[in-house]
Amino acid sequence: MNNDKLIIGGHEFNSRFILGSGKYSMKLIEAAVKDAGAEIITLAVRRANTKEQESILDYIPDGITLLPNTSGARNAEEAVRIARLARELGCGDFVKIEIMRDSKYLLPDNQETIKATEILANEGFIVMPYMYPDLNIARDLVNAGAASVMPLASPIGSNKGLATKEFIQILIDEIDLPIIVDAGIGRPSQACEAMEMGAAAIMANTALATAGDLPMMASAFKNAIEAGRKAYLAGLGRVLTRGASASDPLTGFLRD
């Protein structure tokens, strides 16, 4: 297990939990790092764009990789501008592309996401696109230079779990980049399930932010993600559909 690293754009990480940015608080960042072991923390550039005394940037501990996102972008052009601004703010080369043309469900616009991925990958960004799980789009993202693919499990903030399970499994099976399940994971068991399926990492925010005991929930996620990862690496045992298997073969009577 010690050699089991998450590798994104040539960078190695031990933790497979990534903190999302939707509902930010300093307490959440602290719990994510200390109790969930997060090494990557998403940062909404539009929230960092503040003179506020309590700037989020001041609260990111050393050794943590910042993943600025382009939330607020409505098309590829805006996402590209926000990503460049993030670089100017000193957020590094990682960028998570989020492009929404829908203020109600905040569902990602896959077509615009491909365009932005291509432009930013060419500019040397390590691009992690948030997307609706569609195999053709995922392939296009790979060709556009993405460093990972981040399909949603269910609508963002909904805590509804793996509503798109079958389609995420297809991406895991067919795409050679890390598949990071992003959005909608509401409880540790769902995170564990996604990891058992072969997801490379889990991004979550609301599930922790709205928990009764934040540090305890953070640590529950850590354990669940590690358990799911181990199960995936160990290879799941087969699941029997009905009853026990007969100890004598059903076809034992066949003579030649």
Next chain:
Amino acid sequence: MENQFFVDSEHLSPESLEKKHRLENEPSFRKNHMEYMSGMEIIESDVCKNVMAQMNSYDYSKYTAEDVKAALEHNTCTIDDFKALLSPAAEPFLEQMAERARLETSKHFGNTVYLFTPLYIANYCENYCVYCGFNCYNHIKRMKLSVEQIEKEMKVIADSGMEEILILTGESRGQSNVEYIGEACKLARKYFRMVGLEIYPVNIDEYKFLHECGADYVTVFQETYDADKYEKLHLLGHKRVWPYRFDAQERALRGGMRGVAFSALLGLSDFRKDALASALHVYYLQRKYPHAEMSLSCPRLRPIINNDKINPLDVHEKQLCQVLCAYRIFLPFVGITVSSRESAEFRNGIVKIAATKVSAGVSTGIGDHESKYTGKETEDVQGDEQFEIDDNRSLDKMYKDITDEGLQPVLNDYLYV
């Protein structure tokens, strides 16, 4: 009970008084409020028709406790569920509605509360809206800030730490033309991260111009969606044209603005119908412009200079809370702003349930931020206020109070792209 809005100023000439009285008493003396004036752009849209059909057929007395319980159990709140939640039958369920509203607010906004402040740059007005302190027949100190004065006010506000500003004017194209407002937007972009506008409705190309000057959010209050009642309250001026005002948000979005805000002024007419129409105005426009950001306000009538008796009639705090909870359950994704018209206690409570944005450090007067913020006495002329505010907390105090409530104050979550 009705509000007594008409006040005669001794400063009006006999001719003005005569005209005022005829406007008040002779419906035929008033212009047709459904007819566009020259220069007003007409757009093709079915939003108004949809909203009005729902509002006109809304009979809130037919909803029962069973309807309200069912509405609270549904995962998705339908238009009919929303109608039940706005009805008198929902009043005994206020606590349950607040619980559901709080859940929806936390799902979409976490524990954040956004802060902003309004800046009135002029209070000249060409309209006679009988409930408003700025109305053209009300004897108040009128003023329009010069560009230098605007910048001075903005500096004072920005120094307090505020990052979002809402620029307001009285509704006078003559005194505060679009170019003047555009200059104010350009200045505001220097000092603030987010610039909103609450001015008279304009045409698409003018919204486009103001957007290019730096504004990205347009607030227009319809006051009341009941056009017949509207006609009796807005007796003179371009604001009298009800449909041009209704389409303002749609023109703003077509002009490139990122977001738009809506409201009725509760207390003017039947508040349940007005609340229904306000939310459906958002609902239908969101379906048509899904990328746009939308927000709702919920102001109630307040006393004004020369008429301290104006009040919101049957819209007490309980009813206001019911409306806000219903808005939140029906439209979980919209911003909800609660202004300083309401008390500090009410605002502290409602940000925990449904509201996501509150104003702080508010003045509805003209050119008085330095004296209000720093206590510094000034020789400068100041313009009178639009209405009396209730909650006069400064930004620092508001920031601290919100933090003490276990919530997270946010000064900016916005990029102009």
